Amino acid sequence: MKYLYQLFLAFNSTWLIVVVYLIKEKYILNILENYSIYYSWTIFVFIPIILTALSFLIALKLPRDILRSNSVNEIELANNNFLPTYLGYFFVSLGIDDVPTLIVVFAIIYLFTYLSQTLYFNPIFLFFGYHFYFIKTASNVKIFLITRKKLKVPGEDGFENLKRINNYTFIDL
Template sequence: MKEQVTIKWHHKLSIIPDYVSYILYFLIPVFLTLISLLLANFLAKDSLEKTHKIIKKDNGEEQTVKTSKVIEVEQANNAFLPSYLGYFFVALSVPYFETLIFVFLVLFIFTFFSQTLYFNPLFLLFGYHFYYLTTINRTKVFLITRKILKDPNDIDLPNLKRINNFTFIDIRR
């Protein structure tokens, strides 16, 4: 049996309209996402900054140029939306709160231990974008950043935070 749960748990709160509960239910994950972004400042530092490369010209002169460590950029903003929509519809169909918590914990454990991506769709509300970057070593990494990345040659990311070996977040604008 599905129940409608609102914040009218106390008789003094009974005058509050139901939509206030729904707004609060939405703001809780947004607030937790904001806290996770603040905690990201304490992650280990890393970078994908350009390196200096010396090029010899035909006339014998040497020229120093900066080259990017990234050779390919692929946008990943929409890659996981179907999965999260699937979770949403599963949550709507679960009849009991205990079952919902159990399903959520199982999904959380599998997602956490897979350690592949940390895609939080609420990051989109804070202006973040998601990218797959392929480095010069042919390693594919996942990047969360506010920057718009298009050309691999222009990518210079000196202030990344490492979430795991293949996932990074760029806190700065």
């Protein structure tokens, strides 16, 4: 289940490239040909939102873990660290001229996102109220934490119901 979830998270993290391309190319879904183009675009945007919401349900099946408050030595907000990456993705998708190129570029970025298996940053998590943090533990291990909590002081918050995505990435549901 963990590997399927990692594949799913990598997909959700990179799918916005396709959404931007479809909107740029003014694609219209066949079932909406007689309607305004904005209906198709709305569906394109809502697909990754729905898939991200689904990822929270799937995460409930991941292995459980705990991070005690006294084991947190350092907290660093990571929300803004990924903005340059996503801006790069958007600019790349705006420069793609055809579907075969889109498929190759998406496959390469997806593969690198999956194989890195260190971070699964999905900007849509921000819409659901989640934040991204780098946490350094008492054993000097740096982990990536996805949580709704607003962390400020190391050791102030503990996490009794973490779900382990991989050895360095956790989500607090």
